[in-house]
Each structure stands twice: as C-alpha cells, then as structure tokens.
Amino acid sequence: xxxxxxxxxxxxxxxxxxxxxxxxxxxxxxxxxxxxxxxxxxxxxxxxxxxxxxxxxxxxxxxxxxxxxxxxxxxxxxxxxxxxxxxxxxxxxxxxxxxxxxxxxxxxxxxxxxxxxxxxxxxxxxxxxxxxxxxxxxxxxxxxxxxxxxxxxxxxxxxxxxxxxxxxxxxxxxxxxxxxxxxxxxxxxxxxxxxxxxxxxxxxxxxxxxxxxxxxxxxxxxxxxxxxxxxxxxxxxxxxxxxxxxxxxxxxxxxxxxxxxxxxxxxxxxxxxxxxxxxxxxxxxxxxxxxxxxxxxxxxxxxxxxxxxxxxxxxxxxxxxxxxxxxxxxxxxxxxxxxxxxxxxxxxxxxxxxxxxxxxxxxxxxxxxxxxxxxxxxxxxxxxxxxxxxxxxxxxxxxxxxxxxxxxxxxxxxxxxxxxxxxxxxxxxxxxxxxxxxxxxxxxxxxxxxxxxxxxxxxxxxxxxxxxxxxxxxxxxxxxxxxxxxxxxxxxxxxxxxxx
Numbered sequence: 001x002x003x004x005x006x007x008x009x010x011x012x013x014x015x016x017x018x019x020x021x022x023x024x025x026x027x028x029x030x031x032x033x034x035x036x037x038x039x040x041x042x043x044x045x046x047x048x049x050x051x052x053x054x055x056x057x058x059x060x061x062x063x064x065x066x067x068x069x070x071x072x073x074x075x076x077x078x079x080x081x082x083x084x085x086x087x088x089x090x091x092x093x094x095x096x097x098x099x100x101x102x103x104x105x106x107x108x109x110x111x112x113x114x115x116x117x118x119x120x121x122x123x124x125x126x127x128x129x130x131x132x133x134x135x136x137x138x139x140x141x142x143x144x145x146x147x148x149x150x151x152x153x154x155x156x157x158x159x160x161x162x163x164x165x166x167x168x169x170x171x172x173x174x175x176x177x178x179x180x181x182x183x184x185x186x187x188x189x190x191x192x193x194x195x196x197x198x199x200x201x202x203x204x205x206x207x208x209x210x211x212x213x214x215x216x217x218x219x220x221x222x223x224x225x226x227x228x229x230x231x232x233x234x235x236x237x238x239x240x241x242x243x244x245x246x247x248x249x250x251x252x253x254x255x256x257x258x259x260x261x262x263x264x265x266x267x268x269x270x271x272x273x274x275x276x277x278x279x280x281x282x283x284x285x286x287x288x289x290x291x292x293x294x295x296x297x298x299x300x301x302x303x304x305x306x307x308x309x310x311x312x313x314x315x316x317x318x319x320x321x322x323x324x325x326x327x328x329x330x331x332x333x334x335x336x337x338x339x340x341x342x343x344x345x346x347x348x349x350x351x352x353x354x355x356x357x358x359x360x361x362x363x364x365x366x367x368x369x370x371x372x373x374x375x376x377x378x379x380x381x382x383x384x385x386x387x388x389x390x391x392x393x394x395x396x397x398x399x400x401x402x403x404x405x406x407x408x409x410x411x412x413x414x415x416x417x418x419x420x421x422x423x424x425x426x427x428x429x430x431x432x433x434x435x436x437x438x439x440x441x442x443x444x445x446x447x448x449x450x451x452x453x454x455x456x457x458x459x460x461x462x463x464x465x466x467x468x469x470x471x472x473x474x475x476x477x478x479x480x481x482x483x484x485x486x487x488x489x490x491x492x493x494x495x496x497x498x499x500x
Contacts, residue, residue, distance in 0.1 A: 060086075060119060062204045062211075063161055069201065070168070078168050082161060089157040090116060093149055100145060121149055147219050151330075154215055155320040159327040162208040162260060166268035169201050173366065209264065212328050213257030220331035221249050232422040233413065236335060239396035251388045252331060255381060259329040259351065262377040265370065266355030273361045281354070289322050290315075292343060298405040302337045302430045304465075310431075326351045334400055336409035337430070341402035352378055410434040414442070420449060421460045428465040443470045450475055 063082055070079035097112045115124050125146035221240065223229055230237045240248050270278035293299040301314040325333045325347045334344035355374050359367065389397065404412070414426040414435065427435055427442050435442060446466060453461045454475075463471075463479050471479070 062207045063157070066161075066165060066201070066204050069204075073172075075168065075172070078164065081164060085157045085160050085164075089153050092152050092156060093121065096148065096152070125149060147222060150215050150219060151320065151324060154212060154328065154330075155323045158208060158212045158215065159260070159264070159323060162205060162212060162264040162327075163267050163271075165201065165205045165208060166264050167271045169205065170268055170272045170364075170366075205261075205264075209261040210253075210257050212260040213253050213255070216256040216260075216324070216328040216330040217249060217252035220252060221245075223332045231419070232417070232425055235409075235413065235416065236396075236399055239392045239399070241391070241393055244391050248388065248391050251384055251391065255384045255388060256328045256330065258377045258381045258384070259348075260327055262355050262374055262381070263327045263351050265374065266351075266358045269355065269358040269362045269370065272364070273358075277361065281358075285326065285350075286319060286322060289339075289343065289347070290318060293318060296405050298340070298407070300406075300431055300433070302406055302410075302434065304429070304431055322347070334402075336402065336404040337406045340404065340406075341398070341400050345401050352381065406430070407434040407436070411438055414438065420453070421458070424460055424465075427470075428467075432467060439469065446470045447472050 063086060067079045067082045070076065070082070093116045094113055097116055098109060101109050101112055115121055125142065128142040128146070224237050224240050225245065226237070267278055267281070270281055290299070299314055299318065300310060301317045303313065305313055321333050321338050324330050325339055325344060329348050329351070333339050334341045338344075339347065356371075356378075359371055359374065362370070410426050410430050411434070414423050415438070417423045417426060423445065427445075450463075450466075450472065454463070463475075468476060
C-alpha cells in the first residue's frame with residue numbers, strides 16, 4: 001500500500017485512531033524527542049496572524065490622520081492628547097523591552113528600543129512569530145511578546161483614542177463639514193475629496209473600532225489555538241473548534257467591534273455632559289473591580305515577582321485588563337489568572353448597559369440618533385453572541401461564567417494535569433502563594449521525579465524555578481544550597497542592578 005505513509009497517518013484525527021495505536025504513536029514520537037505524534041495542522045486563520053497584526057497598523061495611520069484633522073481644524077488640544085496617548089503606549093512598550101531583554105547587552109536593548117520608537121514593532125513581532133524566532137536570552141517567547149504589545153496598545157492608545165474621537169465629534173458635529181472641506185480644498189475640489197474630508201472623522205472612528213475588535217479577537221484566537229497552551233491547560237483552551245475557526249474568528253471580531261463602538265460612545269456621551277461625571281464612572285468601575293479582587297484574595301498577578309514590583313505590576317495589569325475587557329470584551333481575559341469568568345461576564349453586561357445609562361444624562365439635539373445607533377449595536381451584539389456560543393465547544397461554556405480565582409485554578413491545574421510539563425508550569429511558573437495548601441503534594445511529586453528530570457533534561461525543566469522547600473536535601477546541596485540561583489524577579493533584577 002504505497003498510499004499508507006507517515007504523511008497519510010498524520011492526516012488522521014486522533015478520534016479515528018484506536019487508543020492503543022494512538023498511545024504507541026505518541027510514545028514513539030516522545031522517544032524521538034517530540035511532544036506527540038506528527039499531525040497535519042489545518043490551514044486556518046492562525047497561520048495568518050502575521051497578516052492580521054500588520055493590518056492593525058492601519059489604526060496608527062488613522063491616528064495620524066486624526067491628529068492632522070484636528071490641527072488644521074483649529075483643535076490643537078485634542079491633537080496633542082492623541083500624541084500623548086501614542087507616547088504613553090510607546091513608553092510602556094519601551095519599559096517592557098528593557099525587562100524582557102535585560103539578559104542581553106546594551107546594543108540589543110538599543111536595537112529593540114529603536115524598533116519600538118520607529119513604530120516598526122508590529123512588523124518585527126509578526127515576522128518573528130512567522131519565522132518561529134527562538135531567543136533563549138529573552139524572557140518571553142515571540143507570540144507572548146507580540147500579544148502583550150498589542151494588549152498594551154489596546155489599553156493605552158486604541159481604546160482611549162476611539163473614545164476621544166467620539167467625544168470630539170459629539171462636541172463638533174460640523175467637524176470636516178462641507179464648508180471646511182471647500183475652504184481646505186479649493187484647488188482640488190472633487191466629489192471624492194469632499195466626501196472623504198466630510199466623512200473622515202466618522203470613518204476614522206469606524207476604523208478604530210474595527211481595528212480594536214480585530215486585535216482583541218486575534219489575542220483570544222491565538223491563545224486558544226496555540227497547541228502548547230492547549231496541551232498544558234486543557235481545562236481552559238480549546239473552545240474554538242478546528243472546523244469552525246474562520247467563522248468563529250469573524251464572530252469574535254464583529255462582537256468586539258460592536259462592543260468597542262457602543263462602549264466608546266457611552267463614555268463620550270458622559271464626557272460631553274460632564275468630564276467629572278465620566279471620571280467618577282471610571283473610578284467607580286475600576287474601584288469596584290479592584291475591591292472584588294482584594295476580597296477574593298485574587299489581586300496579585302500570576303508572574304513570580306516579589307516586593308513592591310509585584311504590587312505595581314499587579315495593579316497595572318488589573319487596570320489594563322479591566323479597560324480592555326470593558327471596551328472590547330477580549331475573550332481571553334475571562335481566564336482565572338486574568339479577570340475570571342464571573343467578573344468578565346459582569347463587565348460585559350454592564351458595558352452594554354452603561355451607554356444607555358449615559359444617554360439619560362444627555363439632552364442635545366442628536367439624542368435620538370445616538371439612541372437608535374446604540375439599540376442597533378446592542379441588538380446585533382446579542383445575536384452575534386448567540387451565534388458565537390453556538391459555534392464553540394459547549395464543554396467550555398462554563399469558563400465564561402466560572403468563579404475560580406487564580407490560586408484555585410493553579411491548584412486544580414496541578415492536580416488534574418496528565419503531564420509533568422503541565423504540572424511543573426502550574427507549580428513553579430506562577431506565584432509561590434498560588435500553591436499554598438498543596439506544598440506536600442508538590443514536594444512528594446518533585447522528590448519522585450527530579451532525578452529523572454535532571455538525567456533527561458527536558459526543555460521545560462529548570463531547577464532554579466523550584467523553591468528550596470520543594471527540593472530533596474541531597475539535590476538542594478548539589479545545586480548550590482542556600483547560595484543557589486533562583487528565578488524570582490524584583491525591581492533591582494528587573495532594571496539590571498542585580499542578577500536573577
């Protein structure tokens with residue numbers, strides 16, 4: 001049978017292979033140094049992530065156009081605010097570049113900094129993901145770094161930029177009107193030019209909302225379809241079915257776009273009524289969320305940080321995650337290590353109700369038009385959410401409403417994981433406090449397996465990540481005792497004043 005080749009076998013899904021044969025294939029793959037048997041991956045949008053990430057740079061182009069529009073139309077203060085948003089996004093990304101490349105020399109840090117300052121980061125990140133760039137001296141892998149940068153851009157530039165544009169348009173409904181267009185384009189007055197200038201502000205808002213939705217969907221999609229994530233966290237990742245990936249991605253993008261548009265309009269309406277009122281709404285929402293996290297003892301973010309750095313990073317991350325969820329509903333942020341299902345669901349519902357609450361304070365002439373637009377957005381959002389839940393794997397629906405905290409999820413992940421790699425990541429990648437109460441279980445598991453790990457040296461095994469209290473005494477002394485190297489981050493380590 002010439003057709004029965006390894007290539008043919010790789011095309012057969014696991015469901016159609018007898019369990020005993022499947023186990024033999026996987027064991028043979030592991031013996032050859034692979035994680036599992038070779039599979040032919042479906043051609044999906046996942047292979048286009050570099051294209052999608054590059055397309056999101058259109059948002060930056062619309063920001064530049066909007067800055068120009070405000071400048072020439074006598075609104076320099078709003079143009080300056082757009083510049084400030086872009087600057088804050090760049091600054092935070094630069095801080096991330098410093099932390100993630102601290103093991104490299106100053107030349108490498110300078111190069112990465114220039115890539116960020118020159119707005120080439122989306123293209124470079126996309127290229128590295130496409131080429132599966134491997135850099136052992138970087139703290140994060142290319143996919144995590146790229147998605148982290150896009151999340152920062154969402155929270156500090158795309159979302160506030162969309163709100164600002166809605167606010168300015170409500171205050172200046174004649175912005176880019178035919179009168180201004182005629183004055184600005186007397187030498188080159190054409191129907192197309194006048195239409196573009198008259199509609200420029202509205203088109204820019206539409207593009208900003210769409211690009212925000214696209215980026216939000218891409219973050220959630222890439223995390224869920226990433227095979228290492230599915231292998232190590234099968235309780236959470238895998239809701240997107242292989243045969244429906246394109247349809248699900250389109251639904252996710254459209255849902256997030258509508259969510260972004262209605263929420264941005266809601267805050268713009270509040271700001272037009274009273275800026276202080278908008279600020280009180282924001283502080284109230286954020287304060288309620290932080291209080292919820294504190295009361296559930298789930299405030300600290302999962303990375304293994306210590307001291308004041310853990311407080312700063314946790315507060316920053318919780319704030320950014322809340323902003324992204326409220327303004328674009330990124331599905332990934334329902335993760336127990338992020339917002340959690342219950343908080344995510346409550347935020348999504350309130351984000352849809354809030355614009356109608358804001359409209360009650362608004363009494364200008366275009367109130368009816370705004371109400372019609374918000375009703376259309378909400379109705380479409382409801383229908384699309386129904387289609388989304390009908391297209392995903394139903395066994396993951398509970399993750400959208402669950403009440404697990406980060407520590408509870410970590411303990412469950414350790415106890416239910418079938419592989420040493422998944423257990424190791426659960427026990428030693430997250431904060432030490434996340435495994436309080438199961439120390440004896442972890443110590444027993446480490447004692448039974450560490451000799452084999454040190455002998456086989458799997459790629460995921462790093463003894464410096466294991467706390468002293470979990471190591472057998474002979475291994476503890478063998479790796480340096482009290483003076484051994486440990487993988488914990490502090491402020492001094494982050495800025496390079498001390499070695500990790």
